[in-house]
Amino acid sequence: MKLPEPARHSRRFAFEKHAGPISCAIGLIVIIGLYAVRQPMILSPFGLASLANASVALALAAVGQTAVLLTAGLDLSIGAEITLINCFAATTMSASGLGIAWVVAASLLLGLAMGFLNGVVVAYGRVEPLIATFCTAFIFSGAALIVLPRPGGSIPDGFATALTGSWGPLPCSILLLAGAVILVWVPVFNSRLGRYIVAVGDDAASARLSGLPVRRIELASYMLAGLFAAVAALFLAAETTSGDPGIGNIYTLNSLAAAVLGGVALSGGRGTVIGPILGSFVLAIILNALGVFNVSAFWQDFIEGLILMVVLGIGGLRVLRAGNWLALLRS
Amino acid sequence: MEDRETYPAASERPLLTATGLTKRFGGVVALKSADLSLFPGEVHALLGANGAGKSTLVKILAGVEQPDEGELRIGDRPVTFATPRAALAAGIATVHQELSLFPNLDVAENILIGREPRRGGLWLDPRAARREAASLLENLGAADIDIEAPVGELPLAQAQLVEIAKALSAEPNVLILDEPTSALSIAEVERLVAVVERLKAQGKAIVFISHRLGEIERIADRVSILRSGEKVGEFTPGSFSRARALALMLGESWQEGKQPERATRVRDAGPAVLDVQGLSLARHFDSVSFTLQPGEVLGLAGLEGQGQKDVLFALFGLFRRGLEGRIAVAGKTIRPRRPRQAIAAGLAFIPDDRKSLGGFLGLSVSANIVIGALDLVRRGPLLSPAAESALVDTLVRRLDIRCASPTVPLGSLSGGNQQKVVVAKWLAQRAPVYVFCDPTRGVDAGARAGLFAVIRELAASGSGVLFYSTDISEFPALCDRVLVFREGRVAGELAGTAVTEPAILALSFHEAAREAA
Structure with a gap:
């Protein structure tokens, strides 16, 4: 463990824990307000549902990314995982006669399997997460191109409307997100595994000395990311009613930015689940608005890159607080 | 050394036996065929100077390092610990000197890490965890620690108590305490002693490492002395003596007339090249003052981690804030906040860690x-x-x-x-001040002699040299004057022929000077 700083920072800790989610919540209200000034329809149930639909895939990816970031890891293959599962679902759900339920189950397993591969390479192969997941991303997106060389495939209408429609006043997409969080995240992070994920990210050396199975914990975090990527991919399949071998690309970096925006520390050990979800909504709505207000596609990329850089830069600011240059060198 | 008899007599059979433990790092032998027996109901202290092998021995027992040779037995059963997890599972818990805590987790979460109470065997039960953690801390007399505070927020003494509570929560049969008291107040040490007595009464075995001889006299039943990776002696219960312990720690190098010769140099009478007054950095060192004359080699000695190395780091601008006091190089006051500034002022720094600090x-x-x-x-x-x-x-x-x-x-x-x-x-x-920070670490004897020649030459040409080493035998060979650090302060100063290993060692350990003399 690094020497803890003296106690005068006690308010800082409390603030830091909630700063991400709170500022995202405020940002979300401001952005929807600004959006509504230009486009009042957005506050209608249909408008809100469309914003939700535009955000949920990113939110799922960001939650998965957060599981890995909490261990001080990094998953650059999330976008490619989404792509491969999306292509798999689009080619099998209507055509193979397997039935929707089987394809959904297979997709979730595929997500876990890809996460398993990442985890094995990082935790047991001791390859830097940055390099390892960058490489596996090529494997996954290459496989996607083999499965579905160009956009196509089809998704049964029933599956599509079930995920993108509304259930009473609530968009189904929000229910899907809530369901994934309640069924996966909440149990995991109320059991020992979740505690250990945070502990490993907080201080890996302490985790080892405390007798935690560090590598298995890292492996599990990548599998969680794969699972959330699979849910995101199924949702995207439903939303577009087809498969696309380029659909996942933007989710890799955006999931990272949404997580950091939501207060997850790239250095591990700190973060919530609500922060990345709110961060995803903020980011997705800004990007969505750029399209709606006819900002040229070139400028969209430019602005998106700028936002990402600023958000990821925020993560670097805390480095300036360190009291000792050596601590920086060795961190 | 009074009333040893009030303790229950240790039984014959050791709980844990280590035989012939050997550990090499590269070409350096850190531990040479060490034996150790831990008896139930007994506190076994390990005593030795820097690099004596205490840490290596403890790391092997805790499963952090694996021995190259030798055997561990629990009772009659041979065991090997490939990981700390395996050692913990075998009932060996360790209070690590560097602390094995998680700054972002709260106190209760830290204490019970790996042993979280659960409902239905799955769902974490934070309320039960807080209850258990609170009762463990209360045992240590540390009920005032906020159980829900993140550990990173606690002062070091409280973090150390959390580390101790964490080890106790494993309900170990063998408890290893590696400098558990370095940050504790006298009252807190008393509570720890009481807890140790209670564990003894329960038949646990305790390994205790401390640099405070007074504590060892009070707590320890058996004391093993290590020197240069070898166990050179063991005091059975009741037989401990400070003078003999110090003699054993020193070995033959403490013979009269074995002092290396040191040419008495004529020093420039000019102004100091380095003048440090009242230098303090919270939790690192306190009120350190000294001057360095041109042509002088000044040693900063002491056991590891007593603040002497941090003083050098501070001079070189490695601490960005919190530094109090005055530093003047060649008469000019500086406030180094980054190495560039220290270098510009005329400081040259030769670090111990060439990979990350000094070379490309x-x-x-x-x-x-x-x-x-x-x-x-x-x-x-x-x-x-x-x-x-x-x-x-x-x-x-x-x-x-x-x-x-x-x-x-x-x-x-x-x-x-x-x-x-x-x-x-x-x-x-050419710099007015050269700072050598443990420059001989991992360097062979021939290269060491060459380096010493260079250092003397630098001094002879009019620069001042600050020298820090973890090997105390190097100070008499090289230094005109030595400041001995203990717990962040200058505990004493030795000059000229008074710079001897026994004198440095005596000053390094608590109030041991009289017995050693």
Whole structure:
């Protein structure tokens, strides 16, 4: 463990824990307000549902990314995982006669399997997460191109409307997100595994000395990311009613930015689940608005890159607080 | 050493036996065929100077390091600990000197890590965890620690108590306490002693490491002395004596007349090249004052982690804030907040960790030497290869750096030669103050002699040299004057012929000077 700083920072800790989610919540209200000034329809149930639909895939990816970031890891293959599962679902759900339920189950397993591969390479192969997941991303997106060389495939209408429609006043997409969080995240992070994920990210050396199975914990975090990527991919399949071998690309970096925006520390050990979800909504709505207000596609990329850089830069600011240059060198 | 008899007599059979433990790191033997028996109901203290092998022994028992040779037995059963997890599972818990805590987790979560109470065998039960953690802390007399505070927020003494509670929560049969009291107040130490007595009464075995001889006399039943990786003696219960312990720690080097000769140098009477007054940094060192004359080699001695190394780091601008006091180099007051500023003021720093601090292992020897002196080899805006190789050749010859050619990468040289290259980097530009921070770590005897010659030459040419080493035998060989640090303060100063190993060691350990003398 690094020497803890003296106690005068006690308010800082409390603030830091909630700063991400709170500022995202405020940002979300401001952005929807600004959006509504230009486009009042957005506050209608249909408008809100469309914003939700535009955000949920990113939110799922960001939650998965957060599981890995909490261990001080990094998953650059999330976008490619989404792509491969999306292509798999689009080619099998209507055509193979397997039935929707089987394809959904297979997709979730595929997500876990890809996460398993990442985890094995990082935790047991001791390859830097940055390099390892960058490489596996090529494997996954290459496989996607083999499965579905160009956009196509089809998704049964029933599956599509079930995920993108509304259930009473609530968009189904929000229910899907809530369901994934309640069924996966909440149990995991109320059991020992979740505690250990945070502990490993907080201080890996302490985790080892405390007798935690560090590598298995890292492996599990990548599998969680794969699972959330699979849910995101199924949702995207439903939303577009087809498969696309380029659909996942933007989710890799955006999931990272949404997580950091939501207060997850790239250095591990700190973060919530609500922060990345709110961060995803903020980011997705800004990007969505750029399209709606006819900002040229070139400028969209430019602005998106700028936002990402600023958000990821925020993560670097805390480095300036360190009291000792050596601590920086060795961190 | 009173009323030993009130303790239950230790039973015959040890709980844990280590035989012939040997551990090498590269060519260095950290532990040489060490034996250790831990008896139930007994506190076994390990005592030794820096590098004696205490840490290595503890790390092997805790499963952090694996021995190259030797055997561990629990009862009659041979065991091997591939990981700390395995040692914990075998009932061995450790209070680590460096603490094994999680700054972002709260106190209760830290104490019960790996043993979280659960409902239905799955769902964490934070309320039960807080209850258990609170009762463990209460046992330690630390009920005032906020159980829900993140550990990173606690002062060091409280963090140390949390570390102890964490080890106790494992309900170990063997408890290893590696300098558990370094940050504790007297009252807190008392509570720890009471807890240790209780564990003894329950038949647990305890390994206790401390540099405070007073604590060892109070707590320990059996004391093993280590020196240079070897166990050189063991005091059975009731037989401990400070004077004999110090003699054992020193070994033969404490014979009269074995002091290395030191030429008495004529010192410049000029003003101090370095003047440090009241230098303090919270939790690192406190009110450190000294002056360094031109031509003088001043040693900063003491056991590891007593603040002497941090003083050097602070002088070199490695601490960005919190530094109090005055530093003047060659009469000019400076406030170094980054190495650039310290270098500009005239400080040259030769660190122990060449990889991360002093050298560029992938770059050539030549590039490493001129990196800080590019102005000297510049013709207009361009670097002049001729001037560079002239400068490099001179320094390579002067320092006797052994390399095939100055164009080979620094990483391909031996440790001692790497160290010389780092020194050469600073020689290219003459500095008033040279700071050597454990420069002989991982360096063989021949290279060490060469390095010492360089240091003496630097002093002879009028620079002041600050020297820190983890090997106390180097101070008498090199230093005109030595400050001995203990717990962040200067515990004493030795000069001239008074700079001897026993004197340094005595000052390093608590109030031991009288017995040693």
